Amino acid sequence: MSTAESPLIIAIDGPSGSGKxxxxxxxxxxxxxxxxxxxxxxxxxxxxxxxxxxxxxxxxAVVAAAQTLPLELSTDPDDQRVGVGGSDVTVDxxxxxxxxxxxxxxxxxxxxxxxxxxxxxxxxxxxxxxxxVVAEGRDIxxxxxxxxxxxxxxxASEEARLRRRSxxxxxxxxxxxxxxxxxxxxxxDRDDSSVSQFTVAADGVVTVDTSDxxxxxxxxxxxxxxxxxVGMAARDET
Ligand SMILES: Nc1ncnc2c1ncn2[C@@H]1O[C@H](COP(=O)(O)OP(=O)(O)O)[C@@H](O)[C@H]1O
Ligand SMILES: Nc1ccn([C@H]2C[C@H](O)[C@@H](COP(=O)(O)OP(=O)(O)O)O2)c(=O)n1
Numbered sequence: 001m002s003t004a005e006s007p008l009i010i011a012i013d014g015p016s017g018s019g020k021x022x023x024x025x026x027x028x029x030x031x032x033x034x035x036x037x038x039x040x041x042x043x044x045x046x047x048x049x050x051x052x053x054x055x056x057x058x059x060x061a062v063v064a065a066a067q068t069l070p071l072e073l074s075t076d077p078d079d080q081r082v083g084v085g086g087s088d089v090t091v092d093x094x095x096x097x098x099x100x101x102x103x104x105x106x107x108x109x110x111x112x113x114x115x116x117x118x119x120x121x122x123x124x125x126x127x128x129x130x131x132x133v134v135a136e137g138r139d140i141x142x143x144x145x146x147x148x149x150x151x152x153x154x155x156a157s158e159e160a161r162l163r164r165r166s167x168x169x170x171x172x173x174x175x176x177x178x179x180x181x182x183x184x185x186x187x188x189d190r191d192d193s194s195v196s197q198f199t200v201a202a203d204g205v206v207t208v209d210t211s212d213x214x215x216x217x218x219x220x221x222x223x224x225x226x227x228x229x230v231g232m233a234a235r236d237e238t
Pocket of ligand 2: 039
């Protein structure tokens, strides 16, 4: 799916647990376009640094690792695989250890322009190959792809985000599990907010609040924004 002239570029940002990854994959799948999980890139770099014995406090060493990161990332929303230097790290990059360390890499200001440029390059390649791309993260609507046809801030209340992440990681959203999830969700968002703005929609970015939506309803809400933006672009072309 694309407008007459250009591929369909969809940028989605939001805080942890708002539904970015799961909703973006479903949207890409429904539209038949590729998918880019930019958070997976920060996670893969964190895994690589720890694997190589790079001290995350050594900012220059982490920047050097970013410049040479041997990353393989699948683009199929229905088959997401992440590889680093020949190792399949699809599962390893989601561990609590990586989740608790990744902000140290993501807030390294020397790292960000390197991964942001890599993300632009990947988005362009995916869009050329599949006619479009859904890319999600924290700064896609504002820094990586501010000219994307569709730009969405996916939000949800703190309570909804904690409940979802807790159910996902601990299999339950009882009080104990919710408390254990707070660091992964709220502390990380606070740290990440120091380098990206993903709590308030920038100019031209449409907010989709999923707090009271089920998963399928969230996907439909995003698809409705896409349809509306594509319709507007088509009218502008005539
Ligand atoms: N609207 C929704 N309603 C209920 N659960 C949702 C919704 N959106 C996402 N989820 C679930 O919440 C969890 C976190 O979603 P995820 O896509 O990983 O969020 P993010 O990428 O923003 O951190 C997943 O288990 C996902 O299936
Ligand atoms: N474009 C991006 C994407 C992710 N990040 C950071 C923020 C997060 O702490 C990590 C991991 O992102 P990820 O989207 O996997 O995190 P969640 O699944 O939403 O919890 O990377 C970023 O700074 N910029």
